[in-house]
Amino acid sequence: MPKVKTNSSAKKRFKVTATGKITHQKSFRRHILTKKSTKRKRHMRIDGVVHESNMNFVKRLLRLK
Numbered sequence: 001m002p003k004v005k006t007n008s009s010a011k012k013r014f015k016v017t018a019t020g021k022i023t024h025q026k027s028f029r030r031h032i033l034t035k036k037s038t039k040r041k042r043h044m045r046i047d048g049v050v051h052e053s054n055m056n057f058v059k060r061l062l063r064l065k
Contacts, residue, residue, distance in 0.1 A: 010061035014050070022058055023047040 015023050026044040033041060050058050059065040 004063055006063045007061040010058065014058055014062060015047075016062070016064070022050040022055065022062075024050060 013024060017023060024047065026046070026048050028036070029041070029044045056065065
C-alpha cells in the first residue's frame with residue numbers, strides 16, 4: 001500500500017495549535033496598504049481560525065483525518 005501524501009500547499013498555509021485548532025494567515029495584507037486603516041491592518045496580523053464548516057476539508061488536506 002503506498003503512502004498517502006499531505007497536500008503541499010495546505011501544509012504551508014495552515015498550522016495546528018496544541019488544542020487542535022487550525023489557524024491561517026489573514027488575507028489582504030500583502031500590498032496596497034496605504035488606503036487601509038491602521039486598525040484594519042493591526043487586526044490582520046492576528047492568525048484566523050478555520051471555521052467549523054471547513055474543518056473537515058482542511059483536516060483531509062493535512063491528513064489529520
